[in-house]
Amino acid sequence: MNPLVVNRVMKQYGDKTAVNGLSFEVGAGEIYGLLGANGAGKTTTMRMVLGLIMPDGGEIRYNGKPYGEEQLRMLGYLPEERGMYPKVKLSEQIVYLAQLRGMSRKDAEANLRRWLDRFQVPEYYDKKVEELSKGNQQKIQFIAAVIHRPQIVILDEAFSGLDPVNVELLKTTVKELRDEGTSILFSTHRMEHVEELCRNITIMHKSNPVLQGPIREIKSRFPREKVVLSAEAPIQGLESIPGVQGVTRTEQGYLLQIARAETAQDILKHALAQGPIQKFELLEPTLNEIFIRTVGERHE
Numbered sequence: 387m388n389p390l391v392v393n394r395v396m397k398q399y400g401d402k403t404a405v406n407g408l409s410f411e412v413g414a415g416e417i418y419g420l421l422g423a424n425g426a427g428k429t430t431t432m433r434m435v436l437g438l439i440m441p442d443g444g445e446i447r448y449n450g451k452p453y454g455e456e457q458l459r460m461l462g463y464l465p466e467e468r469g470m471y472p473k474v475k476l477s478e479q480i481v482y483l484a485q486l487r488g489m490s491r492k493d494a495e496a497n498l499r500r501w502l503d504r505f506q507v508p509e510y511y512d513k514k515v516e517e518l519s520k521g522n523q524q525k526i527q528f529i530a531a532v533i534h535r536p537q538i539v540i541l542d543e544a545f546s547g548l549d550p551v552n553v554e555l556l557k558t559t560v561k562e563l564r565d566e567g568t569s570i571l572f573s574t575h576r577m578e579h580v581e582e583l584c585r586n587i588t589i590m591h592k593s594n595p596v597l598q599g600p601i602r603e604i605k606s607r608f609p610r611e612k613v614v615l616s617a618e619a620p621i622q623g624l625e626s627i628p629g630v631q632g633v634t635r636t637e638q639g640y641l642l643q644i645a646r647a648e649t650a651q652d653i654l655k656h657a658l659a660q661g662p663i664q665k666f667e668l669l670e671p672t673l674n675e676i677f678i679r680t681v682g683e684r685h686e
């Protein structure tokens with residue numbers, strides 16, 4: 387049984403449907419991507435999983451049980467809108483939050499010190515939140531989400547506002563939580579992070595789940611329409627190969643847009659007839675392209 391099971395949940399606000407029959411499961415040691423354009427219903431879904439709002443239909447199960455006090459303790463949340471008290475010492479806030487989720491004061495303090503060491507900012511323990519930069523406040527809020535060792539963690543735009551070094555640091559931390567068996571529900575508009583971190587995803591659009599499954603399998607459903615080609619000498623006449631829709635010169639060689647995968651073989655033959663090839667690859671679509679295509683088509 388998976389730690390988090392969302393089964394056909396619905397949520398209405400008046401006559402507006404925010405989430406319409408969404409189902410997915412997050413396994414132990416899995417990072418699950420919840421994606422969608424603005425207003426698709428992601429935040430509403432996360433709020434239902436957190437027990438902040440109740441679904442109007444369907445159910446959510448935590449280790450097979452419905453939401454209750456025990457489940458509150460199992461959950462950790464990094465909201466997109468950060469909300470810590472600027473004038474209060476961050477250790478006071480975080481230790482308090484950890485206690486609300488069932489941790490003893492002593493354990494919470496020790497855990498917080500460990501996390502601050504881990505993030506190489508032990509001196510923050512006694513600082514007020516307003517004394518930290520925005521990015522560092524974000525790291526602290528991340529600690530607040532995981533300090534009580536929740537089994538299910540919900541991360542909403544976890545890396546926004548962070549510099550590249552801190553993005554790597556938090557990414558590594560998220561992967562470690564996964565490897566320790568945490569179930570992570572991960573929502574973002576940054577598709578490259580999803581490609582790197584998530585095995586399974588749901589793309590929502592206007593309250594409906596429109597694409598679901600393992601990223602590998604989703605990608606295989608979309609045609610490969612790009613060829614990367616490089617050779618020692620310039621290749622003539624690529625534009626005139628039937629099926630080639632566009633040719634772009636890049637630093638490394640050529641990027642060709644094709645309509646059908648078979649055209650790739652014709653490109654290869656054409657190029658080889660002119661000399662040795664250094665690189666030839668039929669690219670699979672990126673998740674970004676899949677997202678734009680899926681959501682974009684439905685917009686129209």
Ligand SMILES: Nc1ncnc2c1ncn2[C@@H]1O[C@H](COP(=O)(O)OP(=O)(O)OP(=O)(O)O)[C@@H](O)[C@H]1O
Pocket residue numbers: 399402403404422423424425426427428429430431
């Ligand atoms: N409290 C509310 N009252 C009325 N409508 C709401 C409420 N919360 C959300 N909605 C509506 O429900 C729909 C889904 O909103 P939601 O915030 O879940 O989307 P989202 O996918 O998180 O979007 P974003 O990427 O912009 O954060 C939207 O049409 C939104 O206007």
